[in-house]
Amino acid sequence: MAENNFDSIFIKNTEKDLPKAMIAAIDTGDYDVERSIGELKELIRTAGGITEAEIVQKRQAPDSATAIGSGRLEEMKRLVKDLDIDIVIFDLELTATQIRNLEDALDVETIDRTMLILDIFAQRATTREGKLQVEIAKYKYLLPRLSGMGRELSRTGGAVGMRGGPGETKLELDRRYIRSRITALESELKNIASRRELMRKRRKKDGMLTAAIVGYTNVGKSTLMNALTEAGVLAEDKLFATLETTSRSIILPDGRSVLLTDTVGLISRLPHHLVEAFRSTLEEAANADVILHVCDCSSEDPKEQTSVTKELLSELGCDGIPVINVLNKSDLADWSEEFLPEGTVLISAKEGKGLEKLLEELMKALPETARRMKLKLPFSEAGLLARIRAEGNVYSEEYTEDGIKVDALVDIKLCKEAEKFSEED
Numbered sequence: 001m002a003e004n005n006f007d008s009i010f011i012k013n014t015e016k017d018l019p020k021a022m023i024a025a026i027d028t029g030d031y032d033v034e035r036s037i038g039e040l041k042e043l044i045r046t047a048g049g050i051t052e053a054e055i056v057q058k059r060q061a062p063d064s065a066t067a068i069g070s071g072r073l074e075e076m077k078r079l080v081k082d083l084d085i086d087i088v089i090f091d092l093e094l095t096a097t098q099i100r101n102l103e104d105a106l107d108v109e110t111i112d113r114t115m116l117i118l119d120i121f122a123q124r125a126t127t128r129e130g131k132l133q134v135e136i137a138k139y140k141y142l143l144p145r146l147s148g149m150g151r152e153l154s155r156t157g158g159a160v161g162m163r164g165g166p167g168e169t170k171l172e173l174d175r176r177y178i179r180s181r182i183t184a185l186e187s188e189l190k191n192i193a194s195r196r197e198l199m200r201k202r203r204k205k206d207g208m209l210t211a212a213i214v215g216y217t218n219v220g221k222s223t224l225m226n227a228l229t230e231a232g233v234l235a236e237d238k239l240f241a242t243l244e245t246t247s248r249s250i251i252l253p254d255g256r257s258v259l260l261t262d263t264v265g266l267i268s269r270l271p272h273h274l275v276e277a278f279r280s281t282l283e284e285a286a287n288a289d290v291i292l293h294v295c296d297c298s299s300e301d302p303k304e305q306t307s308v309t310k311e312l313l314s315e316l317g318c319d320g321i322p323v324i325n326v327l328n329k330s331d332l333a334d335w336s337e338e339f340l341p342e343g344t345v346l347i348s349a350k351e352g353k354g355l356e357k358l359l360e361e362l363m364k365a366l367p368e369t370a371r372r373m374k375l376k377l378p379f380s381e382a383g384l385l386a387r388i389r390a391e392g393n394v395y396s397e398e399y400t401e402d403g404i405k406v407d408a409l410v411d412i413k414l415c416k417e418a419e420k421f422s423e424e425d
Contacts, residue, residue, distance in 0.1 A: 019049040022079060024068055025091040027058045031269065033091070035301060039267070040091050040113060042218070047120050052083045066105065067098050073105055080108050089116055096145035114141060117267070117274065132189045137274050139178050139185070146174055200287050209258040209366050212285040214313065215294035216305035217265025220328040222246075224294060224349040225262040228359075245284055252363050255372040255393065255409040261288070268308050275312065286316045290365045291323045292358075297346070298332035322365040326358060368412055375406045375421045388414055 021044050027033040033056060041051045057072045066073055067090055079085065087109045088102065094112040102110040111119075118141060121134040213221045229248035247261045261284045275282075285291055293309060295302050306325075313319075324343055327335060331348040340346060345361055347354030370392055377385055385404060388394060391411035398405040410418050 019086040020052045020084060021049045022053040022055065022076065022083070022085045022088045023051055023091060024055045024072075024076065024088060025057075026062045026067060027056055028061060029058075032301075032304075035304070036091055036269070040089065040116075043113075043116050043120065044089065047116060047123070049087070052085060053079050055079070062092060062098075064095075065098065066101050067092065067094060073102075077106055080106050087111065089113070099145070113269070114274070117270070121274075129189065129192050132185055132192070136182060136185045136189065139182050143175065143178050143182075146171060146178075209256060209369060210284075210288045211258050211260050211290045211292055211362060211366070212288035213260060213262045213292045213294060214282075214285050215265065215309055215326075216296065217267050219265070219294045219296040219299075219305065220349045221262050221265065221294050224292075224326070224328060224347070225260060227349045227352055227355060229260060247284075252359055252366075254363050255395070256363070256366070256370055258289075258362065258366065260292075266308050266312055268304065270308075275315075282312070282316055285313060286318050286321075288321060289367055290362060291318060291321050292326050292362070293323050294326045294328050296329050297327035297335050298329040302327075324358070324361050324365055330354065370409050370411050371415050373406075373408060373410045373415070373418055374423045375408065375410075375418055376400075376423050377404045377406060377421050379403060381421065384414070384417065388418065 023037055023040055023044075025033050025037055025040075037054060037056070044051050055068070055072055055076055057068050059069065063069060068076070076088065080088070085108055088106055088111075090102075090110070090112045092112060093114050094102070094110070099110055099112075118134065118138055121130075121137070125131045125134045213225060215221050225246060225248070229250050245261050245263055247259055249257050249259050251257055263282055263284055291313065293306070293313075295306050295309075299305060313323075324345060325341075327340075327344065327346045328349050330346045330353060331351050335346055337346050343361065343365075345354055345358045347358055349355075382404075385394075385397070385406065388406070388408050388410055391414060393409040395407045395409070396405075397407075405423070
């Protein structure tokens, strides 16, 4: 039997040659297999491997022992040997028994779609929060698979210091250790989430406007973030290029400041426990004043990407928050702005096209907390000018014979009082 460490061959590989992968899929008619395999190939490329072969079998349901039928399994055995395959990846969640039986038959490491995504997450996580989220998801994936796989916990961190009572089996010890570890990790993650919530409340109290950038993985969210803020966020043509949220403040053309937050990318058929692990990160969207929903308009199936994002936003309780639909990568697609619905913007974040229009839509969608005004205040209104300066921002002021000319961002509470001194048409 091939050794199946939880950290897959992609993480372990230190040689120059990329690991060779074979994809296996079961077409039950429940989803678009061809599209899903295309996505899985991109995941393999992101993880650091290359796809050498694909096997697809139509079945009403996966085989309980090996997921795939015996005939196809024999074909896979030949391909593994002939193509010198390093790893087999199934485009579905495998049970522990299926993984054990497949590795016995193929004599090569076998993982599933979820384990591959976890592998990528483990590679990409850099902050403490990101690492915690990945480790929690990893253990929740592993827990129900312990009995069938006979894993040694030394491969996943080890149950050092655990002592069982008389007759307590290694499996029971492993389960107890993992449950204890999950509890400890979730407690630490909860503390981080609490600090994040305090920061959100402080921003709300200070009247700070917020906008969350959400969307499918690899649609260009980080590229858009960089284009708008020069944030320096990693922006690669790979799935899940970034996992952690990045927040940067920008000044809008009307003078208001807004905090932009880039969130983790989404993907179809993302296992529920992975969504749960990253919930505290994704909840930035639920607390935003406006959501920028980015879609790759050059994609073969933008509707599917949009559907996945909308479903999760609804699950997070984002209904009622204004949404601006951002069609990115217009440099790679033939779209006309003429027929776009209201609230939809066509851009190319890479080339910087359409960003002015996007900022205009953002200004309209944000709640009005302040307004830029040109005023001519009589000297007797020096008190009003002081309050404008304290609550907003004065860009320029000029003292004339009959008053003070002011260009300022005026807090909404003072706008009505200031309007009688407006010099605007």
